[in-house]
Amino acid sequence: MKPGSTFGACAALVRRDLTLIWRRRGDALNPILFALIVVALFPFALGPEPDNLRRIAAGVVFVALLLSGLLALDTLFRGDYEDGSLEQLVLSPHPLALLLACKIAVHWLTTALPLLLVAPLLAEMLNLPHAVLPVLLAALALATPLLSLIGAVCVALTVGMRRSGMLLALLVLPLYVPVLIFGAGACNAAQAGLAFLAPLLWLGAGLVLAIVLAPLACAAALKISLS
Amino acid sequence: MPEIDVHDRPALLEARRLAYARNDEPIFGPLDFVLHAGEVVLIEGDNGAGKTTLLRVLSGLLEPTSGAVLLDGEPLTLTKLSHQVALLGHQPGLKGDLTALENLRFAAGLGGVRAGISPATALAGIGLEGFADVPTRQLSAGQKKRVALARVLLAPVGLWLLDEPYANLDLEGIKLVNRLLELHARRGGAALITSHGAYAFTSGTPRRIPLRPATAGAPA
Amino acid sequence: MNALTLWFHKIGSPPTFYRIAGAFAPWLFGVALVLGAIALYGGLVMAPRDYQQGDAYRIIFVHVPCAWMGLFAYAFMAVNAFIALVWRIKLSEILAMASAPVGAAFTFVTLVTGSIWGKPMWGTWWTWDARLTSELVLLFLYLGVIGLYHAIEDRRQAARAASFLALIGIVNVPIVHFSVNWWNTLHQGQTVRLMGESHITGAMVWPLLLMALATHIWFFASVFARSRVGLLELEGGKDWAREVALADAGDAMVTSHV
Numbered sequence: 006m007k008p009g010s011t012f013g014a015c016a017a018l019v020r021r022d023l024t025l026i027w028r029r030r031g032d033a034l035n036p037i038l039f040a041l042i043v044v045a046l047f048p049f050a051l052g053p054e055p056d057n058l059r060r061i062a063a064g065v066v067f068v069a070l071l072l073s074g075l076l077a078l079d080t081l082f083r084g085d086y087e088d089g090s091l092e093q094l095v096l097s098p099h100p101l102a103l104l105l106a107c108k109i110a111v112h113w114l115t116t117a118l119p120l121l122l123v124a125p126l127l128a129e130m131l132n133l134p135h136a137v138l139p140v141l142l143a144a145l146a147l148a149t150p151l152l153s154l155i156g157a158v159c160v161a162l163t164v165g166m167r168r169s170g171m172l173l174a175l176l177v178l179p180l181y182v183p184v185l186i187f188g189a190g191a192c193n194a195a196q197a198g199l200a201f202l203a204p205l206l207w208l209g210a211g212l213v214l215a216i217v218l219a220p221l222a223c224a225a226a227l228k229i230s231l232s
Numbered sequence: 233m234p235e236i237d238v239h240d241r242p243a244l245l246e247a248r249r250l251a252y253a254r255n256d257e258p259i260f261g262p263l264d265f266v267l268h269a270g271e272v273v274l275i276e277g278d279n280g281a282g283k284t285t286l287l288r289v290l291s292g293l294l295e296p297t298s299g300a301v302l303l304d305g306e307p308l309t310l311t312k313l314s315h316q317v318a319l320l321g322h323q324p325g326l327k328g329d330l331t332a333l334e335n336l337r338f339a340a341g342l343g344g345v346r347a348g349i350s351p352a353t354a355l356a357g358i359g360l361e362g363f364a365d366v367p368t369r370q371l372s373a374g375q376k377k378r379v380a381l382a383r384v385l386l387a388p389v390g391l392w393l394l395d396e397p398y399a400n401l402d403l404e405g406i407k408l409v410n411r412l413l414e415l416h417a418r419r420g421g422a423a424l425i426t427s428h429g430a431y432a433f434t435s436g437t438p439r440r441i442p443l444r445p446a447t448a449g450a451p452a
Numbered sequence: 453m454n455a456l457t458l459w460f461h462k463i464g465s466p467p468t469f470y471r472i473a474g475a476f477a478p479w480l481f482g483v484a485l486v487l488g489a490i491a492l493y494g495g496l497v498m499a500p501r502d503y504q505q506g507d508a509y510r511i512i513f514v515h516v517p518c519a520w521m522g523l524f525a526y527a528f529m530a531v532n533a534f535i536a537l538v539w540r541i542k543l544s545e546i547l548a549m550a551s552a553p554v555g556a557a558f559t560f561v562t563l564v565t566g567s568i569w570g571k572p573m574w575g576t577w578w579t580w581d582a583r584l585t586s587e588l589v590l591l592f593l594y595l596g597v598i599g600l601y602h603a604i605e606d607r608r609q610a611a612r613a614a615s616f617l618a619l620i621g622i623v624n625v626p627i628v629h630f631s632v633n634w635w636n637t638l639h640q641g642q643t644v645r646l647m648g649e650s651h652i653t654g655a656m657v658w659p660l661l662l663m664a665l666a667t668h669i670w671f672f673a674s675v676f677a678r679s680r681v682g683l684l685e686l687e688g689g690k691d692w693a694r695e696v697a698l699a700d701a702g703d704a705m706v707t708s709h710v
Contacts (some may be wrong), residue, residue: 009340009341009342009343009344009345013341014341014342014343015398016341017338017340017341017342018338018341018342020338020341021327021330021334021338024329024330024334025327025329026328028330029329079246084327087323088323088324088325088326088327088328089321089323089324089325089326090320090325090326090327091321092293092321092323092325093325093339093342094342095293095310095321096291096292096293096310096313096314096315096317096319097314097342097343098311098315098343098344099342104454133551158620159617161612162600162616162617163600163603166603166604169603170703172596172599172600172603175592175596175599176596176599176600176617178589178592178596179589179590179592179593179596179621179624179628180620180624182628182631182632183624183628183630183631183632185626186631186634186635187631187634188561188637190602190634190638193638194638199638204634207631222620225616226613229609229612229613229616230609231293232293232294232295232607232612255605255606255607255608256607256686256687256688256690257689258689315504369700
C-alpha cells in the first residue's frame with residue numbers, strides 16, 4: 006500500500022488536463038479570436054496609415070496577447086475548484102507546487118502557444134517590419150510563460166470568487182508592467198536599431214526565477230484561498 | 233460525551249478540545265474524541281452544525297481555531313495526512329468531461345492504488361461496470377456519488393473521512409456504503425462519516441458523536 | 453519569558469491595544485496637525501523662491517513627504533503582513549490591513565501633487581515621468597490589496613490573502629522602479645524629472661523634514677484609529693468588545709431596558 010510515484014502523478018495530471026482541453030477544443034480558439042479582435046480594432050481607431058501602425062505594432066501585439074492571456078487565466082483553476090478536484094490535488098501525497106507547475110505548463114501550452122503561432126499574423130496586420138519579428142517572437146516566448154506563472158499566483162488568490170475578473174486584472178497589473186516594459190521595450194529597441202538583448206535577458210532571468218518560485222507561491226496562495 | 237473506548241489498539245486519530253470559528257462565529261467545539269483502527273464513527277448533527285467544517289479540519293485543509301488534532305499520536309501536518317487520509321468532500325471531485333473510468337484512472341495515478349484493486353474492479357465494486365465509457369456529467373447524482381466512493385476505495389489509505397456518504401443514494405446505494413465501511417473496518421482501516429439523518433448499519437452500531445451548533449458568546 | 457517578550461505579548465492583545473491606541477490617537481493627530489501647519493508655513497511662506505521654478509516648486513513640501521510615506525506605509529504593511537502570515541497574530545493582520553488605505557491615500561496625494569506640479573512646468577496634467585509612473589503602479593498595488601481584502605467574507609482569511617499579496621507586491625516594487633527607469637531612458641523624449649536641477653538650501657530643508665515627521669505621526673495616528681475599528685469588527689463576539697460597546701452605550705442602555 007503505497008502512493009504512486011510523483012512523476013507518475015504529474016504525468017497523470019498532464020494527461021488529464023490535455024484530455025479535458027481536447028474534449029472542449031472549440032474553446033481553445035477563444036484567446037486567438039480575442040487577440041485578433043483587439044489588434045484589428047487599432048487601425049480603425051488610429052487610421053490605416055502604415056507608418057502610424059508600424060510604430061505601435063510590437064506594443065499592440067504584446068498588449069493583445071497579454072489581455073488574451075488574462076482572460077484565459079480564469080480557466081486555470083475554476084473548473085477544478087467547482088467540482089472539488091482542486092481539494093483532491095491539495096490533499097494528494099505529492100508536492101502541490103509541482104502539480105501546480107504541471108497545470109500551469111499545460112495551460113500555457115494550450116492557451117499561449119497558439120497565440121504565439123498567430124503572432125506573426127497579428128504583427129503583419131500592423132505592418133511590423135520583418136526584421137523585428139524574430140525579436141517579437143523571442144520576447145513573447147519569454148514573456149508569455151512569465152505572465153502565466155505570475156497570473157497563476159494571482160488567480161490562486163481569487164479562486165472561487167464569482168466575477169473576479171476586475172479584481173484579477175487589478176492584482177496582476179503591477180506585476181505585469183515590468184514584463185510588458187521589457188518585452189515590448191526589446192521590440193521597440195530593435196525597431197529603432199538599438200541594442201535589444203539586455204531586456205530579453207532580463208525577461209529570461211525573470212522567467213527562470215518565476216519557474217522556481219511561482220509554483221511555490223501558487224501553492225501557498227491556494228492553501229490560503231481554500232481555508 | 234465520548235464513550236470509553238474498549239479497543240486497545242493505538243489511537244489513529246484524536247481530537248483534543250478541537251474548535252473552529254469563522255469571523256468570530258463559533259462553528260463547532262470544543263470537541264474531544266478518539267478514533268481507533270477498525271472503527272467507524274458517525275458524526276451526526278443538523279444542517280449548519282459544522283459537520284463539513286469538522287471534516288475539513290480533520291483532513292488538514294483548515295486550521296482549527298483552537299485545540300489540536302493528533303494522527304498516530306503526533307500533531308497533524310498536511311504532508312503526513314495526505315499519505316493516510318482520503319476525503320470524500322461535499323463535491324464528488326470528478327471531472328464531468330471524463331468518463332468514470334478515466335476519473336478513477338486519474339485518481340489512481342495521483343494517489344496510488346491499494347493492493348489488490350484497480351480502477352476497473354473498483355468501478356465494478358460499486359456496481360457501475362457498464363458505465364465505464366459514459367462522461368461523468370451524464371451520470372445521475374447518485375451514480376456520481378458511487379464513483380466518488382470508488383475513488384476513496386482505491387486510495388491506499390487507512391483513514392476515510394466521508395462527508396454525507398449517504399446523500400443522493402437509494403437503498404441499494406446505502407447498503408453498498410455500509411458494506412464498504414464494514415470491509416474497510418475489518419481490514420483495519422477507520423472511517424469517520426457525517427450524516428444528518430439516521431441510517432441503519434448492517435452490523436453493530438457505529439459510535440455516534442453528536443455535533444451541536446456551538447453557542448455564541450465565547451470568552452475573550 | 454523575559455520582560456520584552458511579555459511586553460509584546462501584552463501589547464498584542466486586542467483589548468490592550470484598543471485602549472492604548474484609543475488613548476494615543478487623538479494626541480498624535482493633534483501633534484501631526486500642529487507640526488504640519490508649522491512645516492507648511494515654513495515651506496509656503498518662509499522659504500525663498502527657487503531660482504529655476506519660482507514659487508511652483510513649493511509643492512514639494514507636500515509631494516515629497518507624501519511620496520516617502522507611500523513607501524514607508526508599504527514597508528510597514530509588508531512587515532506586519534509577514535508577521536501575520538508566519539505567526540498568525542491577529543493584531544498584525546489588523547495593522548497591515550489598516551495601513552493599506554492610509555498608504556494608498558498618501559500615494560494618491562503624491563500623484564495629484566505631482567500632476568499639479570507638472571502643469572506649470574510642462575503644460576500637461578500628466579507626464580509619464582519615471583517616478584510618477586512608479587507611484588501609479590504603487591497605487592495599483594495598494595488598491596489590489598484593499599480590493600482583495602474586501603472581496604473575501606472570512607475576515608481572517610481575507611487578511612491572510614491580502615497580506616500574501618502585499619508581500620508579493622513588495623518584491624515587485626524595486627522591480628517596477630528598475631524597469632520603469634529603464635523604460636523612461638529608452639524613450640528619449642521623456643526624461644523630464646520633476647525634482648529638476650535646483651539645489652536645496654537650508655531654508656528649504658527644515659520644512660521638508662518637519663513635514664516628513666508630521667506625516668509619519670499622522671500615519672500612525674490614522675493606523676491606530678483604523679485598527680481600533682478593525683479589532684472591534686474582528687472580535688465582535690468577545691467579552692471585551694461587548695464591554696466596550698456597553699460602556700459607550702452606557703446610559704442609553706440603562707434607560708431603554710425597563
